[in-house]
Amino acid sequence: MELTSQQINQIRESVDIVDIIGSYLPLVAKGTNFFGVCPFHDDHSPSMSVSRQKQIYRCFSCGAGGNVFSFVMGYENMNFLDAVKFLADKAGIPIQIDSKPLKQKKTSPYYEIYDLALKFYRNNINTAVGKDAKTYLDKRQIGPEIIKEFEIGLSLKNTEMLTKLLLKKNYEPNILKKSGLVNENEKGMHDSYYNRIMFPLWDLEGNVVGFSGRIYQGEDTAKYINTKETEIFKKGELLYNYHRAKREARKTGTVVVMEGFMDVIRAYTIGISNVIATMGTAVTKQQALCIKRMAKEIILCFDGDEAGAKATMACSNELLQMGIVPKIVRLEENLDPDEYILKYGKEQFERKLENPISIMDFKLNYLKQKKDFTNNNDVADYVKLVLKELEKTNDVVLKELTIHKLSEETHLDEAFLKEQLHEQTPKEVVQVVSKPVAKKTKYDVAEKYLIYYMLESPEVIQLYQNHNTYLPTKLYRELAIEIVQYYKSNHSIHVADFMTSIQDKPNMLTLLNEILAIERDDNYTVDEIMDYINVLHEYGVKFQLKHLNELIQMEINPIKKAEIAQKIVEIRKAEMTR
16 A cells, blocks of 8 residues: 555644654753754763654754654664554554565665575475474474574575576676675686575664574584675674564563574574574674663673673673663573573573673672782772773762672772772863864855745745745755745645655755754744845856856857857846846
8 A cells, every 4th residue: 555645644743743752762841842862872961852843853963853754763763654654553543554565665686685585595494405404493492483483594505596596587796796695706606505594684674684594414614604794784783683672672671682693583482572682793883772772671691601791891881881771691601592591491591581680790790700809909900990890880879889899899998989989080071173164155054044944934935936046056956846846736834744755865854954953033034035035146147157158268159159248248237237
């Protein structure tokens, strides 16, 4: 079903942007607008403004902005139609959208290639050649339901099958090689994966962007082979199982973060679905922001070995920078979650999740490893390390409790430790860095302010049209044309709905958000608008004269030269009498 613009606007009008954003994060009323901490960057003070009157939001720090659809798309990592469906459900408006075409709207051919590869691998595991792979998975307690849920497949011993299939679909050989699914050697092109159980890897929207292939027969030097980074597969931008886990995480208020995809799959086998994985990479700021938006309580459950402890430290520090204080689950015997669940079962693992330790308890345990508490140098070193870690949290209660524990462990006075923490914490230095600012001409200001008021009033749109106004900047001209066309179609202008009409034009949306960020009184006078139009008219005349002067310099034919000169005279005369 294809929704009309009227239906989409009806859905937007049926919800209040303040209520929707307020359901995700606290908003405080200040004047006519509401303010909150922006979820789209590392924000610690309210820099996002939400307008109930205009039904739009804007972050004055990172520039994020838009209407209620834009917010849901950004916060939930949804595409546009999924956001429409999501808000329609909230408003109780029944609509039907076939979800399959939504994923095909991605422009890169790699999405189609990976979708075909997924179907190929899945089909293989469900044929006679997939019997041994299914037996292997069954022994690892991964049954048919989980195979189906996680779309697990099989690459064949025949190393050319997928390559031939993709070439038949007329994909360019160079594209196939760049996709990571096809290699080439002296014998020709062949599949990158063969005779491996294939685990698809998804982006945040649920599109397959990579694979991890595991051996299941005999031995190989590499137990797993992962897709190389491509145009669509960047490990630092994805979280395994995010697209499935986000709803359950919101419902429970908790998300469990693990390292590997097999840990996530194992958790699913015992009914735990609010779980994601970092795929064994250091957590990036982008991933941390996504985790922050998933739930209020974050539990890190990494591998129980030394590498897992280091990863827990690194991930927790990245989250602390975002203002998130995670809780920690540590597993005994150096086991990873997959191994732990298989060995100790559902109930014991659930008890672990129900009783996580605080981040500072974990850090105290981690930092005291290999420290000899009978050695004063080791004790001093330990205290300095703990105080350094305490600097990374703003949780006053957690600091107080940690200082108390540290005092008990080291027999140092609490007041002394607090004083050391105070001295060790660097004073915030405000450094003013002068950035080169491009000089704004009167023409830049005029076109920006004119469009600002065109978005406010049909009268300004009429004035813009009646005077055949020329805007110097191409993107501004295109935006003005869109505004005029929107007004002609709808006989009114509403910023939030206009945003929806250009949601597939990201450059235009960015410019629109910049213009809406201008701090201007929404009231105007016709004289003010005419000043902008006259300034832009002046630019148009100068542009025309410059162009004609260039033509006259290049023209050799004296008659044509005279004609151009006459045009120049006429333009100048017209300007004198204007």
